Amino acid sequence: MDRETLRCDRQSFLERAGLGIAAGAFALPSIAGIAEAAGVGPPPMAADAKAGLARLMAGNARFVAGHPICPPLTQRRAALAHGQSPYAIVLSCSDSRVPVETVFDEEPGNIFGVRIAGNFLDDNGIGSIEYSVAVLKSTLVVVMGHSECGAVKAAVENVKSGAMPPGHIAGLVRAIEPAARASKGHAGDWLHDAIVQNVRDNVAALPHRSAIVAEAVHGGKLRVVGALYDLASGRVALL
Numbered sequence: 001m002d003r004e005t006l007r008c009d010r011q012s013f014l015e016r017a018g019l020g021i022a023a024g025a026f027a028l029p030s031i032a033g034i035a036e037a038a039g040v041g042p043p044p045m046a047a048d049a050k051a052g053l054a055r056l057m058a059g060n061a062r063f064v065a066g067h068p069i070c071p072p073l074t075q076r077r078a079a080l081a082h083g084q085s086p087y088a089i090v091l092s093c094s095d096s097r098v099p100v101e102t103v104f105d106e107e108p109g110n111i112f113g114v115r116i117a118g119n120f121l122d123d124n125g126i127g128s129i130e131y132s133v134a135v136l137k138s139t140l141v142v143v144m145g146h147s148e149c150g151a152v153k154a155a156v157e158n159v160k161s162g163a164m165p166p167g168h169i170a171g172l173v174r175a176i177e178p179a180a181r182a183s184k185g186h187a188g189d190w191l192h193d194a195i196v197q198n199v200r201d202n203v204a205a206l207p208h209r210s211a212i213v214a215e216a217v218h219g220g221k222l223r224v225v226g227a228l229y230d231l232a233s234g235r236v237a238l239l
């Protein structure tokens with residue numbers, strides 16, 4: 001792909017997201033159609049990234065203390081039937097021990113969840129994040145790893161011994177392997193360091209891999225943060 005084609009692709013992306021400048025010669029479908037299809041949700045529960053992060057962390061503190069206040073899931077069901085306005089996007093692991101809404105004591109409709117074993121970015125995950133940023137106007141992305149992550153453990157094992165799991169599981173290992181390799185030989189625990197490195201790598205990569213995210217971040221409309229969930233305590237720590 002040459003430089004001009006790349007430039008055009010980026011421009012068309014931004015235009016579709018309503019984030020670019022005038023459409024000019026690139027008469028492409030507007031994001032308005034997608035937004036219309038998404039419906040109209042209730043107002044977001046947090047006005048901006050700062051308020052959103054504070055809300056998530058307060059919810060996690062309630063979860064850790066064992067005093068959740070999240071109302072029954074049925075309460076907002078009707079209000080959400082015609083649209084959603086999630087203030088936060090959380091990219092987290094598929095691990096069954098990391099139930100995102102529960103961890104943040106949050107109701108449905110507030111967190112746009114993207115889950116994959118090892119909580120790393122792939123094209124479809126980025127597409128999901130872009131949808132929530134451009135269409136649903138989310139203002140916060142949290143990339144959240146967790147202690148004792150099996151996917152990261154497999155990547156560390158791969159660096160240690162070359163062992164590669166079968167089937168498509170190998171794809172997960174290959175995606176996390178750079179973080180496992182980068183944290184090799186550090187003073188601390190290799191698995192913990194690789195989990196943290198994997199989160200940091202994906203936080204840093206997101207704006208580089210997504211023009212929509214980059215534009216929103218640079219425009220002050222979006223913040224991307226890393227976090228670590230501790231399975232034993234239930235506590236989320238920002239990285």
Ligand SMILES: [Zn+2]
Pocket residue numbers: 093094095117118119146148149150151152
């Ligand atoms: Zn995991």
